[in-house]
Amino acid sequence: MRQKSIGEVLRTAREGRGWTFVDLQRITKIQAKYLQALEYNDFDFIANSDVVQSILKAYAEALELDADVLLDAYETNSLVKYYEDGEEELRSSELKRSYKVRKRKKNSYLPLIYLLLATGLIIIFVIYIVHSRLKNRASITPTTTSYSIVEQSVSEASSGTETSSTEQAQSNSTSSSSSATENVTISGSGSNIVATLKTVTYPVEVTVTAKNTTSWISLSDTLLEGGVTLTPDNPTVTTTIEEGVTSTTLILGVVKGVEVSVGGQKLELSALTADTGSITINFEQ
CATH class of the missing domain: 1.20.5 (Single alpha-helices involved in coiled-coils or other helix-helix interfaces)
Incomplete structure (x- = not known):
């Protein structure tokens, strides 16, 4: 951006067209001395301010300049601000770039x-x-009640039949969280219980039955480790625990309606109060 006086702007435009004051006098019908006074910024040579503005406007229009800009500079007694060739396009480009940057920052x-x-x-x-x-x-109200089961085992000798029954041993103590029988002890509650079997003989047979329900089950360290689904049409599955396995976990997808027998002994599952549950079965010899 540059700044020039009114006279410099007029002279530059006139010389750019190759005109003389005589040419301008013929075009504007204004005496050359008044036109020359404007180029010299000698506005006092023209007594009346209105006449100055009238001559300035005619001079600017003849040179195809913006008369309003020149009149404003005359009224405010200031220099004329203008852009040289290409500078205004550069200014416009910078403004657009600045706007894009601000917009990009905003976004x-x-x-x-x-x-x-x-x-x-x-x-x-x-x-x-x-x-x-x-x-x-x-x-879910937790319970710490443990259950004991009295089981009866019957064994037959090769020489004859010998029947022995185990006697119930139960302790009713409010300070005890679990109770045990001679062969099976159940402890725990909620979604997991622990069944401990004593004096087991390998292989141990495990049978799971689903009565009038459908339940997915799996038993670790057995052929059922990958899981199987029990249905009313296929309600029972049996597998064996081989020697060397001291603990296994039975997962029940549905607890209600499922019965579990280990080594011929039915486990009490009433402590499993959740919809799904697991039974950790420990074996002791």
Whole structure:
């Protein structure tokens, strides 16, 4: 951007066209001395301000200049601001580039806002899930009652039949959290119980039966480790625990309506109060 006086602007435009004052006098019908006074910025030579403005406007229009800009400079007694060839285009390009940069900076906040919103939604979702699970877990009344089972085993000798029955040994103590019988001890509650079998003889046969229900089950360290589904049409499955296995875990997809027998002894499952559960079976010799 450059600054020139009114006279310099007029003289530059006139010389650029190759005109003389005589040419301008013929075009504007204004005496050359007044036109020359404008180029010298000698506005006092023309007594009346209105006449100055009238002559200035006619001079500017003859040279195809912006008369309003020159009149404004005359009224404010200031220099004329203008752009040289190509400078105005450069200025426009810089303004556009500046606008794009500001717009790009403004848009750069949008991904951050979206990220914060997504993070907030994820946190709210996780809090909701945790709260729901804690609420469901609190609604189940825990129990520490242990159960003992009296089992009777019958063995036959090769020389004849010999029957022996085990006698019940039960302890009723409020300070005890579990009770044991001679062969099987059940402890735990909720979704997991522990069954401990004593004096076992390998291989140990395990039978699982689903009565009027459908349940997926699996038993570790056996052929059922991959899982099998029991249905009313196929309600029972049997497998064996080989020697060397001292502990196995039975997973029940559905607890209600399922019966479990280990080594011919039926396990008491009433301590499993959850919809799904697991039974850890320990073997002692």
